[in-house]
Amino acid sequence: MLWFNVVSEALLYLCFSILLGSFILHLIPETARPGIKISKNILLIATLGVAFLSFVPVLKLILYLYRDMGLGVTVQSVLLNFEVGKSWVKTWIVSLILFIYLVPIKLERKPFFSLAGLVLILVLIILQGWSSHASSLTGWQGALTHTTHFLAITTWIGILIVISWFSTNHDNWKHFLKWFTPVAITCLALAALTGFDLMGYMMSEDNYVNSWTLPYGQTLLLKHLAIIPLLAFAFINSILIRKKVSDDPAFNPLPWARLESMIVLLIFVVTGALGQEAPPHNIETTINETGVSPLFSFFHEGEPVIPLAFSPGILSIVLFLSAVLFLIMLVLTFIKKAPKVMALVMGILFILTAYLALMLSVQ
Template identity: 50%
Template sequence: MFIIGFISEPLLYLCFSILMGSLILRIVPSTHRPDFNVQKRILMAATAGIAILSFIPVLQVILYLYQDVGFAKTFILVLFTFEVGKSWIFTYLISNVLFIYIIWFDYRKRSLYAYIGLAITFLLILALGWSSHASSIQQLKGFIVHTIHFLAVTSWVGILIVVGWTSKNYSNWMKFLKWFTPFALLCFITTVVSGLSLMNVVIDYKDYTNSWMLPYGQSLLIKHLLIIPLIVYAFINSILIRKRIKNDDYFNPIPWIKVESLIIFLIFSATGVLGQQEPPHDIQQTLTASGLSKLFDLFYQGHIVHDSQLVIHLGINSLLLLALTLCFIGLTIAAYMKKAPILFGFMMSIFTVVSLYLSLITAIQ
């Protein structure tokens, strides 16, 4: 079930993002966005994906409990008494409503249809917030923060994915950037603030470094490190690209949007791994029960005891790796400036994450 959960979660985020991005862009005037075309069958598939993929956490609970009373009884018990089950029933019903709505009403014909589609999709986001881990710990606060976090992510990422992978041209790009850049910045800030609040539900800020010893902490660290190349590509696609477009009428910015969306999908994947790990509400207790992260144990050369407290101290090795990280960031930007192949820039982004990760691990004492 780990593999299924790992795959299903990023795909679930992708389904929501496709819906949000397509519907939001359709309510934007055609003069302020590139031409795009997400076919109804894609939106129908995304809606069906939400209904199916959101059932995976329910299935995981059922498979964990069914041996005591049988699968059928456990299935009914989880669906109608557990919050994760009740929220999935709501999700399934609303998904069916949205699926039928997409069949009957073509969102490409009238902006009103897109607004209604967004309202129904928002109900699905509310259901996801209801079933979230944060909501199970701090019911109202967790529900609100998770909903805001997910709404900001899928709105911003959805537009990037739709523009990057379904645009028929790059017309009106400057007008598109004029509104999308502040919108993306607002969503990014909202994502960071709400993300930190969600993290604090599971891990106290002072235990963040200590959590790196655990699989959950390693997944969280990698997710955070992936934000660095994401910021670099956001800088390229929102600031540097303006001058290029003004000076070169034939410059195509879409491939760079695609790379940024790939970085985001890696973040989704890290989140998927995160969702399959045991949240360390008590670092030492979780460490005793689950043991060290295999990834952490592979790279960390020190000795860990039961009550170890990790401290960051930048030595010569970690400083050299940090300098290498800055070089890779510079090479990512240089790849854009020198019109290098897109793959080269993407690989520099991956090397940025790897070198920064090693810099932090070698700095642990």
């Protein structure tokens, strides 16, 4: 059930990204982007994905409560009285409207078609924010923060995924980068700011390192480490490739964009896992309730002493330096025209070595 929840949440992010990216790119003039051909079936499946995959948290709540209340009463109560249930009913209705709307139209025909779809997907994103954990804690402030965070990520990643996997050519790549690079930087800045704000809802920033003793903190750390090679790929695809395309118009940048999107999918999976863990509002209390993370226990035996202290040894320093080296080699893979898969391998090796270095540096 855990892996089902993780995969379903990762696929939900992917569905939102594909829909949002498709609507945005079809609003952009063809002279400012490569040609795009995305199947109507993919858009319809993504819309159904939003409707059904967003039901998983509701299903978890129903399965948790039905033994005491009975299935019929529980379903009715969750859908009508719980905010997560009421938000899903609205999500289902808007998703159904979007599905029916997409059936007869072709986005490439008129910009209005994409604009109307964009409005509907924005409504769905707002509903996601309103049903979030942050919203349940702080009301509209948490909903606004989560909505902004989710919108920033799906805008950046949605454009990246659609352009890298559904482009029919790599024409106008310089014109594409001219507007996409500032959009991506803006989205990244918004995602970082709202991400820190959302983290503050779950725990005090002072407890970030202490949270590594818990499954939530371990997953959050892996997510943050995975973002670093993503930024390295973004540097390649926005800065280095711009010069490469200028020097060699025949150069195809799409494989590098696809590699960046693979790191994104990894982050989606980790984010899905993060949503399954108990937020550490109080570290000591959460340890007593859920126990220490098995990953943390693998490196440190016995009960952890809070607060954790940094004490890097020779091994952890070597691992830190190795992680930096892997990151540099990721960029050099592009510069030296090495096999592209090596860049992905270097990114994964960076995550592993940086994680090991941090785990061996705390006590």
